[in-house]
Amino acid sequence: MxxxxxxxxxxxxxxxxxxxxxxxxxxxxxxxxxxxxxxxxxxxxxxxxxxxxxxxxxxxxxxxxxxxxxxxxxxxxxxxxxxxxxxxxxxxxxxxxxxxxxxxxxxxxxxxxxxxxxxxxxxxxxxxxxxxxxxxxxxxxxxxxxxxxxxxxxxxxxxxxxxxxxxxxxxxxxxxxxxxxxxxxxxxxxxxxxxxxxxxxxxxxxxxxxxxxxxxxxxxxxxxxxxxxxxxxxxxxxxxxxxxxxxxxxxxxxxxxxxxxxxxxxxxxxxxxxxxxxxxxxxxxxxxxxxxxxxxxxxxxxxxxxxxxxxxxxxxxxxxxxxxxxxxxxxxxxxxxxxxxxxxxxxxxxxxEGQATPGEPSRTGLVVTDAVMLALAVFVVAFSARGVRRAVRSPVRRGPWRTGLSLAVLVAPLMLCLTAHHVVSYLYRGRDVGWTHLFYFYPVFMVLLCAMAIGGVTVALARLVFRERSTAPGQGLEISRTAA
Missing domain, CATH: 3.40.710.10 (DD-peptidase/beta-lactamase superfamily)
Structure with a gap:
C-alpha cells in the first residue's frame, strides 16, 4: 500500500x-x-x-x-x-x-x-x-x-x-x-x-x-x-x-x-x-x-x-x-x-477537506496539574524547613541501618532529579535529551522535583551534622530517642 x-x-x-x-x-x-x-x-x-x-x-x-x-x-x-x-x-x-x-x-x-x-x-x-x-x-x-x-x-x-x-x-x-x-x-x-x-x-x-x-x-x-x-x-x-x-x-x-x-x-x-x-x-x-x-x-x-x-x-x-x-x-x-x-x-x-474540525484543545488539565505541582513544591519547601528545625532542636541517634535507610529516602529525590533526562529520553524512544532541557518540557514539574531534591539533601545534612554534634563530648545536648 x-x-x-x-x-x-x-x-x-x-x-x-x-x-x-x-x-x-x-x-x-x-x-x-x-x-x-x-x-x-x-x-x-x-x-x-x-x-x-x-x-x-x-x-x-x-x-x-x-x-x-x-x-x-x-x-x-x-x-x-x-x-x-x-x-x-x-x-x-x-x-x-x-x-x-x-x-x-x-x-x-x-x-x-x-x-x-x-x-x-x-x-x-x-x-x-x-x-x-x-x-x-x-x-x-x-x-x-x-x-x-x-x-x-x-x-x-x-x-x-x-x-x-x-x-x-x-x-x-x-x-x-x-x-x-x-x-x-x-x-x-x-x-x-x-x-x-x-x-x-x-x-x-x-x-x-x-x-x-x-x-x-x-x-x-x-x-x-x-x-x-x-x-x-x-x-x-x-x-x-x-x-x-x-x-x-x-x-x-x-x-x-x-x-x-x-x-x-x-x-x-x-x-x-x-x-x-x-x-x-x-x-x-x-x-x-x-x-x-x-x-x-x-x-x-x-x-x-x-x-x-x-x-x-x-x-x-x-x-x-x-x-x-x-x-x-x-x-x-x-x-x-x-x-x-x-x-x-x-x-x-x-x-x-470539508470535514468536521476537531474540538479545540484545552489547556485546563495542564493548568490544574501545574497548580497542583506548584502547591506541592511549596509544601515540600515548608516540610523541609520543618525537618531541618527538628534536626537542630532534637537530634536523633539511630542505629546504622535505620540511619542509612532514612538518608537513602531523603537522597532519593536528588538521584531521580539528576537522572530524569534519561527517563525522558527513553520515553521519547531514545532521542537525545539534556538535563536542562527538562525545564522546557516540564517546567513546573522540574521546580517540584528540584524542591524535593534540595529539601531532602538539606534535611539529610542537618540530621548528620547535628547528630554528630549531639554525640560529641561536652556539647551538652540531650539526645531524644523518640524524636522522628
Whole structure:
C-alpha cells in the first residue's frame, strides 16, 4: 500500500491539481479557526498561510512575538525541522546539476566527513536525507553534548562518533544527517549554506524575508518563543544549540506561501518535476520518510506530504495536499510540549477537506496539574524547613541501618532529579535529551522535583551534622530517642 500511495502522490505532484475541493476555505474561516485555537490555548503568537493551486488563500500573523511586537505575514519565525525540506531540495538541485550523486558515498563529495566507525565510509547522500545513515541519537549526543558554531565544526565533531546500525539498514531521526548534508552543499557549491539557499531557493521563489541561522544566538526576537507554565506565556531563550541544515531556516507566512505553491506545482523555479518526485520517494527502510518530507494521509484518507518542526520554544508544520492543491504552513511561538503548530494545521486541513474540525484543545488539565505541582513544591519547601528545625532542636541517634535507610529516602529525590533526562529520553524512544532541557518540557514539574531534591539533601545534612554534634563530648545536648 505504501508504494501505491507513493505513486499516486508523485503523479499528482507533477501537474497542477484540478480536483474540486469539498470545503470552501476562506480567509474569514481561517481567521475564525485561529482565533478559536488561541482563545482555547492562550497561544501568544502564530503565523498561518494557506494556498490553493497558484493562489494564496490567506497569509496572516496573529498575536505577538516575545518582544511584544505584532506578528504579521512578514514576521520572520523559526520553521525548525521544516528546514530539512529546504536542505534536501538544495542537495537534489546539486544532483540535478550533476555535481552530486544521491546514491554515491557522502565522502566522495565531502572528504572531511569521517567517523570512528569504518562503516561510515559507505553512507550515501540519499541515506543522509532519508535518515537511514545509521547515525543515531543513541550513539551521538547531538542535542545535549557540546555545540558547534559552524557547519564545518559540527561535521568535525562527528569524528569520534559511531553508528547504531549499518548504513541503509535502519531508520533513525537524527539531526546531524542534515547538518552533514548542509555542509556538503557548502563544499560542493563553494558558497556558505545561507548564501546558497538565498541564491538558489529563496531568491528564485521571491522569499525575500527568509534566511537561515546557525545557532540560537542568531535567532531574532521574533523567532524566539514561550513556555506556558500555569497557562501563562513566559518568554524564554532557546537553549544553546546548533541548528543549521537541520532546523535553522527562518521564514514568514508570505514567503512560505511561495514555497507551498512551488511544492504543489511541479517544483516551480527551484527544482524539476523529476527532482520533486525524488524528494517524495521513500525507501522500504525509511518507511514513510522520504527526503525531508513524510508521506501520510489526512483524517479523511487523502494523501498528504508533510513535515513538522519542533524547537524547545516554538513549533512549525507544513503540509501539501496534492489531490486538492492545498498547502498549509503554521509557525507558532510555543514550545514542542504544546504542539500548537501541528494541532492548528490539522484543524485547518480538516476545514479544507470539508470535514468536521476537531474540538479545540484545552489547556485546563495542564493548568490544574501545574497548580497542583506548584502547591506541592511549596509544601515540600515548608516540610523541609520543618525537618531541618527538628534536626537542630532534637537530634536523633539511630542505629546504622535505620540511619542509612532514612538518608537513602531523603537522597532519593536528588538521584531521580539528576537522572530524569534519561527517563525522558527513553520515553521519547531514545532521542537525545539534556538535563536542562527538562525545564522546557516540564517546567513546573522540574521546580517540584528540584524542591524535593534540595529539601531532602538539606534535611539529610542537618540530621548528620547535628547528630554528630549531639554525640560529641561536652556539647551538652540531650539526645531524644523518640524524636522522628
Amino acid at each position: 505504501r508504494w501505491i500511495l507513493t505513486a499516486v502522490l508523485l503523479l499528482l505532484a507533477a501537474s497542477p491539481a484540478t480536483a474540486a475541493e469539498p470545503g470552501a476555505l476562506t480567509a474569514a474561516a481561517i481567521d475564525a479557526l485561529v482565533v478559536k485555537h488561541r482563545e482555547a490555548t492562550g497561544l501568544p503568537g502564530v503565523a498561518v498561510v494557506v494556498t490553493k493551486g497558484t493562489e494564496v488563500v490567506h497569509a496572516a500573523g496573529y498575536g505577538h512575538s516575545p518582544d511584544g511586537r505584532p506578528i504579521t505575514d512578514r514576521t520572520p519565525m523559526a520553521v525548525a525541522s521544516v528546514s530539512k525540506s529546504f536542505t534536501a531540495l538544495a542537495v537534489v538541485q546539486l544532483a540535478e546539476a550533476g555535481w552530486v550523486r544521491l546514491d554515491a558515498p557522502v565522502r566522495e563529495f565531502l572528504p572531511e566527513f569521517t567517523m570512528a566507525d569504518p562503516r561510515s565510509a559507505g553512507i550515501t547522500v540519499r541515506q543522509l536525507l532519508n535518515q537511514t545513515s545509521g547515525m543515531s541519537d543513541s550513539t551521538y549526543a547531538a542535542t545535549s553534548g557540546p555545540q558547534a558554531a559552524t557547519l564545518g565544526e559540527a561535521v568535525a565533531m562527528l569524528k569520534p562518533a559511531t553508528l547504531a546500525a549499518a548504513p541503509g539498514t535502519a531508520w533513525s531521526y537524527h539531526n546531524p544527517n542534515y547538518v552533514v548534508a548542509a555542509r556538503l552543499v557548502e563544499v560542493v557549491s563553494g558558497k556558505p549554506f545561507a548564501t546558497y539557499l538565498r541564491d538558489h531557493v529563496f531568491a528564485p521563489l521571491r522569499m525575500n524575508d527568509s534566511t537561515t541561522a546557525d545557532t540560537d544566538r542568531d535567532l531574532p526576537p521574533s523567532a524566539r518563543g514561550h513556555l506556558m507554565p500555569l497557562g501563562f506565556p513566559l518568554a524564554v531563550p532557546e537553549p544553546t544549540s546548533f541548528g543549521n541544515g537541520s532546523g535553522g531556516v527562518l521564514s514568514t507566512a508570505r514567503d512560505m506561501a511561495a514555497w507551498l505553491i512551488a511544492q504543489n506545482y511541479g517544483g516551480g523555479a527551484v527544482v524539476s518535476p523529476a527532482g520533486l518526485a525524488e524528494l517524495r520517494t521513500p525507501t522500504p527502510v525509511s518507511g514513510s520518510y522520504a527526503l525531508g518530507w513524510s508521506l501520510d494521509t489526512t483524517a479523511s484518507g487523502s494523501p498528504v506530504i508533510e513535515h513538522a518542526g519542533d524547537l524547545f520554544t516554538s513549533t512549525a508544520y507544513q503540509a501539501v495536499l496534492p489531490s486538492s492543491g492545498y498547502g498549509i504552513a503554521v509557525m507558532a511561538n510555543t514550545g514542542t510540549v504544546y504542539g500548537d503548530a501541528s494541532t492548528l494545521a490539522r484543524t485547518v486541513i480538516a476545514a479544507a
